[in-house]
Amino acid sequence: xxxxxxxWGRRGHQxxxxxxxxxxxxxxxxxxxxxxxxxxxxxxxxxxxxRSIGSLYHHFDTKELLVHAVVDRLIDGIQTEIDxxxxxxxxxxxxxxxxxxxxxxxxxxLDRSRPGYKRIGRELSMMDAETLSRYRGLRQRTGDGLRSxxxxxxxxxxxxxxxxxxxxVADMCTAMVAARxxxxxxxxxxxxxxxxxFVTAMLEAVAAILQIDPED
Amino acid sequence: xxxxxxxWGRRGHQxxxxxxxxxxxxxxxxxxxxxxxxxxxxxxxxxxxxRSIGSLYHHFDTKELLVHAVVDRLIDGIQTEIDxxxxxxxxxxxxxxxxxxxxxxxxxxLDRSRPGYKRIGRELSMMDAETLSRYRGLRQRTGDGLRSxxxxxxxxxxxxxxxxxxxxVADMCTAMVAARxxxxxxxxxxxxxxxxxFVTAMLEAVAAILQIDPED
DNA sequence: ATTATCTATAGATCTATAGATAATGC
DNA sequence: ATTATCTATAGATCTATAGATAATGC
Numbered sequence: 001x002x003x004x005x006x007x008w009g010r011r012g013h014q015x016x017x018x019x020x021x022x023x024x025x026x027x028x029x030x031x032x033x034x035x036x037x038x039x040x041x042x043x044x045x046x047x048x049x050x051r052s053i054g055s056l057y058h059h060f061d062t063k064e065l066l067v068h069a070v071v072d073r074l075i076d077g078i079q080t081e082i083d084x085x086x087x088x089x090x091x092x093x094x095x096x097x098x099x100x101x102x103x104x105x106x107x108x109x110l111d112r113s114r115p116g117y118k119r120i121g122r123e124l125s126m127m128d129a130e131t132l133s134r135y136r137g138l139r140q141r142t143g144d145g146l147r148s149x150x151x152x153x154x155x156x157x158x159x160x161x162x163x164x165x166x167x168x169v170a171d172m173c174t175a176m177v178a179a180r181x182x183x184x185x186x187x188x189x190x191x192x193x194x195x196x197x198f199v200t201a202m203l204e205a206v207a208a209i210l211q212i213d214p215e216d
Numbered sequence: 217x218x219x220x221x222x223x224w225g226r227r228g229h230q231x232x233x234x235x236x237x238x239x240x241x242x243x244x245x246x247x248x249x250x251x252x253x254x255x256x257x258x259x260x261x262x263x264x265x266x267r268s269i270g271s272l273y274h275h276f277d278t279k280e281l282l283v284h285a286v287v288d289r290l291i292d293g294i295q296t297e298i299d300x301x302x303x304x305x306x307x308x309x310x311x312x313x314x315x316x317x318x319x320x321x322x323x324x325x326l327d328r329s330r331p332g333y334k335r336i337g338r339e340l341s342m343m344d345a346e347t348l349s350r351y352r353g354l355r356q357r358t359g360d361g362l363r364s365x366x367x368x369x370x371x372x373x374x375x376x377x378x379x380x381x382x383x384x385v386a387d388m389c390t391a392m393v394a395a396r397x398x399x400x401x402x403x404x405x406x407x408x409x410x411x412x413x414f415v416t417a418m419l420e421a422v423a424a425i426l427q428i429d430p431e432d
Numbered sequence: 433a434t435t436a437t438c439t440a441t442a443g444a445t446c447t448a449t450a451g452a453t454a455a456t457g458c
Numbered sequence: 459a460t461t462a463t464c465t466a467t468a469g470a471t472c473t474a475t476a477g478a479t480a481a482t483g484c
Contacts, residue, residue: 013435042472061474231457257447
C-alpha cells in the first residue's frame with residue numbers, strides 16, 4: 001500500500017521514513033475513525049504506530065498537519081475509485097438500471113472499505129472550510145457524473161421530464177446510501193435488509209420514478 | 217420557556233436556581249451545537265450564561281451530566297412535537313399525500329428550530345450507547361407512526377404491495393430530509409430548491425412510487 | 433554527515449474543588 | 459440557617475520541543 005504524495009508533502013530521505021509515515025497515517029486514520037479526531041491524542045497515534053511521539057513530530061509538524069495528511073490520502077483514494085467508475089466506455093451498451101445498480105454497490109463498498117471516512121470528514125468539516133469544500137466537491141462531481149451518464153439513456157424513460165426525473169433519482173440514491181451507512185442517527189427500515197435486497201428495492205423505486213419497464 | 221424535569225433532576229431550592237439552570241442549558245445547547253461538545257469547555261458555557269464556573273458546578277456535578285441534561289431537554293421537546301403530529305383525529309379525512317406533506321414540513325421545521333440537535337446527538341452517540349438508543353428510538357417511533365398512518369390510506373394506492381411501497385416511501389422521506397438538513401456532507405441537487413419546491417418534488421416521487429393519481 | 437528515533441519535560445488547556453462572600457426564604 | 463455565587467487554584471491531559479542516541483547512505 002503506497003501512499004500517494006499530496007499537499008502535505010512527504011519529507012523522508014531514508015527508506016524507513018516511508019514505512020514510519022505510512023504506519024502513522026494508518027494508525028491515525030483508524031483512531032480518528034474509531035474515537036474521533038479530538039478524542040485521539042497524538043500519543044495514542046504514535047503508540048498504535050509503534051513509534052515514539054518524537055518520531056511522529058519529526059514527520060508531521062503539528063497535529064493539524066497530520067489530520068490533513070490523513071484526509072488527503074482518503075480523498076485521493078476515493079477520487080481514484082470515482083474516476084474508475086466514470087471511465088469512458090465503462091458502461092457502454094448497458095441500460096440505465098445497470099448503471100444505477102453499479103452506483104449503489106460502488107458507493108456502499110466505498111464507505112464500507114473506509115470506516116472512518118464519513119466520521120473524519122464530518123468532524124473536520126465542522127472546523128475547516130477547505131476540507132468541507134473538498135468533500136462537497138467530491139460529492140458534487142459524483143452526482144454530476146451520475147446525472148449526465150443517466151441522461152444519455154433517456155430514451156429508456158417514460159418520464160415526461162427526464163432531467164427532473166434523473167435529478168431526483170440521483171439525490172435519492174445518494175441520500176439513501178448515506179442513511180444506510182450512517183446507521184447511528186438515520187435508521188431506516190431498508191437498513192435491515194442485506195445490501196443486495198436493498199439495491200433491488202431501490203432499483204424498483206428508480207424504475208417507478210423514471211417509468212422504465214424492468215425487464216432484465 | 218420552562219424546562220421539563222428529566223432524568224438529571226432539577227435541584228434548585230431558590231427561585232434563581234431555575235433561571236440559572238435554564239441559562240446554562242441554553243448556553244450549553246448553543247455552544248455544543250456551534251463548536252461541538254468536546255471543543256466547548258465548561259468555562260465557555262459558564263461565560264455565555266453569565267455565571268461563574270463555580271456556580272455551574274453547583275448545579276451540574278460533571279460536564280457529562282450537563283451534556284445529558286441538554287440532550288434530555290432536546291429529546292423531550294422533539295417527542296412532544298412528534299406526539300402532536302400523530303395525535304388521534306389529526307389527519308382525519310385527509311389523503312395520504314397530505315400526510316406526507318405534513319411529515320416533510322414537520323421534520324424540516326424540527327431540525328431548523330433546533331440547530332444543534334443533529335450535531336449534539338451525533339457526537340454524543342459516538343460515545344454514549346444510551347443516548348444512541350434514545351435517538352434511534354425517536355426515529356424508530358416516528359417511522360413506525362408514519363408507516364401505519366399511511367397504510368390506513370392504502371385504498372388510494374395502485375401499488376400492488378402497499379406495505380413495501382409505504383416502507384420505501386417512509387425511508388425515502390427520512391433520508392432525503394436528513395440529507396437536506398445535513399448539507400455539510402451530503403449535498404443534493406434538491407438542496408438548492410426552496411423548502412416548498414423540495415416538498416413538491418418529493419410528493420411527485422411519492423405519488424409515482426405508490427401509484428396515486430395526484431389530483432389536489 | 434545526515435537523518436531518524438527515543439526519553440523527558442515544558443507550557444497550555446480543561447475539569448473539578450476549596451473556601452470565602454452574598455442572597456434567599458422560613 | 460440554608461442555598462447560590464464567586465475567585466483562585468489543584469491536578470489531569472495533551473501538544474509540542476530539546477537534546478541525547480542510533481541508524482542510514484554517500
